[in-house]
Amino acid sequence: MMKNTPIKPIAVTIILILVTGFIVWFLDHPQGNIPPLGKLLDPFHGYLALADLNELPPENLQFDQLTDQVTIVWDEEHIPHIFAKNDHDLYFAQGYVTAFHRLWQMEFQTLAAAGRMSEIIGDRALTYDRFQRRIGMVYAAEKAVEAMSKDPAVLEAVTAFSEGVNAYIDELSPEHYPVEYKILDYAPEHWTLLKTGLLLKSMAWTLTGRSSDLPLTKIRNKFGQDVFRELFPLFPDFVEPIVTEMPPFKPIKVKAPESPYEAEGPDDVYPFASDRRNGSNNWAISGDRSASGYPILANDPHLGLTMPAIWYMVHLVTPEQNVMGVTIPGAPAVISGFNENIAWGVTNGNDDVMDWLDITFRDDSRNEYWYDNRWVPTKKRVERIRIRGGETFLDTVTYTHHGPVVWDYTGQTTDFSRWNLRFPAGQVSAGRALRWLAHDETYEVRAILSFNKARNMDEFVEALDDFTCPGQNFVYADHDGNIAIWHSGHPPVRWKEQGKFIGDGSDPLYDWKEFIPLDQMPHEINPKKGYVSSANQNPAGKSYPYYLADSYWMSFRGSRINDRLKELGDAALEDVASIQLDNYSKIGRMMLPEIIHIIRQQPMNERERMIIDSLSVWDLYYNGDSWEATVFNEWVEKIEELTWADDFGGKDEEHYWPFLTDIMELMETDRESHWFDLKSTAEKENFDTLCRIAFREIIQELSEKMGDDATRWLWQDFRGTDIPHLAKIPGLGRMDLKTGGGMGIPNATMKTFGPSWRYAVEMTDPVKAMGIYPGGQSGHPGSPFYDNFTDRWVKGEYISFQFSPDPQKIRGTRTTMTGRENQR
Amino acid sequence: MKTDRLSDNVIGLSLAVTVACLVLQWIFPWWIIVLPAGVAGMVSRRWQVGLFSGILGSLTAWGVMILLRYPGGGEVLAGRITAMFGLPNSLLLLLITLLIPSILGGLAGLTGYQLKKLVCSRC
Numbered sequence: 001m002m003k004n005t006p007i008k009p010i011a012v013t014i015i016l017i018l019v020t021g022f023i024v025w026f027l028d029h030p031q032g033n034i035p036p037l038g039k040l041l042d043p044f045h046g047y048l049a050l051a052d053l054n055e056l057p058p059e060n061l062q063f064d065q066l067t068d069q070v071t072i073v074w075d076e077e078h079i080p081h082i083f084a085k086n087d088h089d090l091y092f093a094q095g096y097v098t099a100f101h102r103l104w105q106m107e108f109q110t111l112a113a114a115g116r117m118s119e120i121i122g123d124r125a126l127t128y129d130r131f132q133r134r135i136g137m138v139y140a141a142e143k144a145v146e147a148m149s150k151d152p153a154v155l156e157a158v159t160a161f162s163e164g165v166n167a168y169i170d171e172l173s174p175e176h177y178p179v180e181y182k183i184l185d186y187a188p189e190h191w192t193l194l195k196t197g198l199l200l201k202s203m204a205w206t207l208t209g210r211s212s213d214l215p216l217t218k219i220r221n222k223f224g225q226d227v228f229r230e231l232f233p234l235f236p237d238f239v240e241p242i243v244t245e246m247p248p249f250k251p252i253k254v255k256a257p258e259s260p261y262e263a264e265g266p267d268d269v270y271p272f273a274s275d276r277r278n279g280s281n282n283w284a285i286s287g288d289r290s291a292s293g294y295p296i297l298a299n300d301p302h303l304g305l306t307m308p309a310i311w312y313m314v315h316l317v318t319p320e321q322n323v324m325g326v327t328i329p330g331a332p333a334v335i336s337g338f339n340e341n342i343a344w345g346v347t348n349g350n351d352d353v354m355d356w357l358d359i360t361f362r363d364d365s366r367n368e369y370w371y372d373n374r375w376v377p378t379k380k381r382v383e384r385i386r387i388r389g390g391e392t393f394l395d396t397v398t399y400t401h402h403g404p405v406v407w408d409y410t411g412q413t414t415d416f417s418r419w420n421l422r423f424p425a426g427q428v429s430a431g432r433a434l435r436w437l438a439h440d441e442t443y444e445v446r447a448i449l450s451f452n453k454a455r456n457m458d459e460f461v462e463a464l465d466d467f468t469c470p471g472q473n474f475v476y477a478d479h480d481g482n483i484a485i486w487h488s489g490h491p492p493v494r495w496k497e498q499g500k501f502i503g504d505g506s507d508p509l510y511d512w513k514e515f516i517p518l519d520q521m522p523h524e525i526n527p528k529k530g531y532v533s534s535a536n537q538n539p540a541g542k543s544y545p546y547y548l549a550d551s552y553w554m555s556f557r558g559s560r561i562n563d564r565l566k567e568l569g570d571a572a573l574e575d576v577a578s579i580q581l582d583n584y585s586k587i588g589r590m591m592l593p594e595i596i597h598i599i600r601q602q603p604m605n606e607r608e609r610m611i612i613d614s615l616s617v618w619d620l621y622y623n624g625d626s627w628e629a630t631v632f633n634e635w636v637e638k639i640e641e642l643t644w645a646d647d648f649g650g651k652d653e654e655h656y657w658p659f660l661t662d663i664m665e666l667m668e669t670d671r672e673s674h675w676f677d678l679k680s681t682a683e684k685e686n687f688d689t690l691c692r693i694a695f696r697e698i699i700q701e702l703s704e705k706m707g708d709d710a711t712r713w714l715w716q717d718f719r720g721t722d723i724p725h726l727a728k729i730p731g732l733g734r735m736d737l738k739t740g741g742g743m744g745i746p747n748a749t750m751k752t753f754g755p756s757w758r759y760a761v762e763m764t765d766p767v768k769a770m771g772i773y774p775g776g777q778s779g780h781p782g783s784p785f786y787d788n789f790t791d792r793w794v795k796g797e798y799i800s801f802q803f804s805p806d807p808q809k810i811r812g813t814r815t816t817m818t819g820r821e822n823q824r
Numbered sequence: 825m826k827t828d829r830l831s832d833n834v835i836g837l838s839l840a841v842t843v844a845c846l847v848l849q850w851i852f853p854w855w856i857i858v859l860p861a862g863v864a865g866m867v868s869r870r871w872q873v874g875l876f877s878g879i880l881g882s883l884t885a886w887g888v889m890i891l892l893r894y895p896g897g898g899e900v901l902a903g904r905i906t907a908m909f910g911l912p913n914s915l916l917l918l919l920i921t922l923l924i925p926s927i928l929g930g931l932a933g934l935t936g937y938q939l940k941k942l943v944c945s946r947c
Contacts, residue, residue, distance in 0.1 A: 009938060009942055013942055016931060016935040016938055017935055020935055027924060028854075038855060039854060040905070041917075042849075042854035044849040044854065047902070049893070050898070050901055051898035729908055730910065731903075732908065781904045
């Protein structure tokens, strides 16, 4: 055939070479979102090469860096129990095992935090990277490294941890790189202290990277000051604060400006609005309420859920410590957990530690700004963003003494929200400086290391003083019988409402000069009621002298938890933990009878009557198999939307709405309020009209979405929970999980947000503890331990922990690590 | 004589390509499959022999590795990769995988044959 072809052989040969070469090139490189197919699908070095990967490290390992022998026992859930003779070897081994299970995740999180996504996926990530750089994430991480380097014990721990991670990376051959490296086509790099710093600051961003200054300024400019008294009160009705009584103290005073600064705008969209339906819980009961006579503590911090699991369980033992719990992969020690003497857990404190300040520059060079009646020089920081397949992008960020001027002008970058891995955020207000507590030199790693070794409350509280940002509600229990709750961190001492609106960056009165000492932060130790709890609500009552934030989460969750805790007597560990799974809606109890009554005032068709009759006898539990939960939830959300969207922005745009408590209050006191009037109609609506409109609309919407049979509108099918992969790679997450729970409920599980770690511990001797998180210990998607916890987490089951200072008492597979000296 | 027989023997050349691929792929990147297939094409007497020994040889090498690894722990990950591409089942993923050595092996075999013809039109 070839012989007869009219094309000359040389041309055919060139074409064949070019076609073959092009196909090789095409399959060897990622094409847009498509991974490099040749590399990935190659059964020798691609994803199938990971079929050979062992689930656990070999029985014996030798490392020059170790000073003594380390024994690791892997239990049946693949939780590593690490037994070392000293801290250095302990954290080295922790770094190694964390990397063994979670290398890709821990590195990707730090690359994302550092604004280095463009190195992996090219210029599509440039706007995201610029945001991370301009918000000062790397700047903050560098401060964290400075802080870590100042304390020899902290430096030794983080350095040993890094060495352990790098020992694993060094022995890893490219075909055994975790599959995400193969999909995204890049290679791991050595771990550094900066990466640990980035990880911690990334968590600070997740928990404190929100600010209402911008939307509230816009609302004030539109509606005037009065709207805040009516719709945005610091203490709305139904508040049940975390701490009800505190010993008196003399508060620090700071001078307020004579007349508050009134910023213009902002016209651009709001950043950092977080979903206030989410929430974490923790509580502890005293021995008076437990069957054993010892305190019991429970904690379930809620976060945006991702795979691999956010947390990693670990048990760390040296002659000085015996501690177990979870850590964020990439951070040494245990962040939330217990030792033989004490236990602790966290919920987000939600204090305002992020201010925006207007800056007046002398000229367009931005080399000087007006402050304290003089021109002050700025600093310039050049961010170098390497772009895969492109030239390095240089971005100059202007820094004032407040912090970075995040955007120089409106529209400097757009559309970074889809690259924001945790919170979708809009355009930041231009020409304004950001003052953020996480930019300060803070000592959270030292605090965590000290928690792990603390033997009593005094040592714990001393360590807590180092935990500045993100400020958390720390719940505490110990073997001595103490329980406590401490709203921690060192937020600034503010004059009333400082930071509620955009501030004046030229006025020193808007600076943060003093920080609240720990003993003046809201806390409660061994209260007579025999329990303490927190659920992200107001930390203290009206008598507390400091202004900490413009608002906190609603109290319904906290209130329900307290109702349950009050009932406890002779409680077992399981009784205390079961509150984490409580699906009872206090919002339902307060609102449902009223809105049902309103609907019954007017004629209904047969199906509407059936729905209302069923709702009126509904037990108010947001269980997954409840269809009434779907109707009630959608009904309330529709009432909220109809009430606020025409004044404060619609659901599909950036919006900042008052809390549901404001509607509940108006429902009780002023049903004719103008807020209920729909601007789009000529008629005057009131609360009753809105209830009816909302009901009819949601019935129609649910019918269209889920069919006419209302009894099939199950909550678990309508809402359920999705756990996407951290890099949003399809197929590597877990979708359509049949969960219950929701807003204002202890089990505040949402669509993609929820209890990232549930645990409970009883301070007996020996300590009894159990816990679970969605996902699994392994970060390798091909491992059976990648998501083996998830189904149990959905069902509300827990894993009982093996906890002993004696490695012989832990059942499992052993790995022995030795140093060169030991080997001889 | 022996060379002549091999140069016209698709099965024999395919086996040679398979063995060479199995050895070379442990050391070199995935695209090394074009080398043994190209050499097979060069020693082929007819273009059809070069084409089919390139296809069969490379395909078999990848097929052998898939058979070794898929049931031995690769199944779960293959399922996830299948989901990532939005494919209905893993079998389709494996078939698509085998298209890669088939296409490249075949092209390399033809290229090898053509190169030989350029240098020596009577060979």
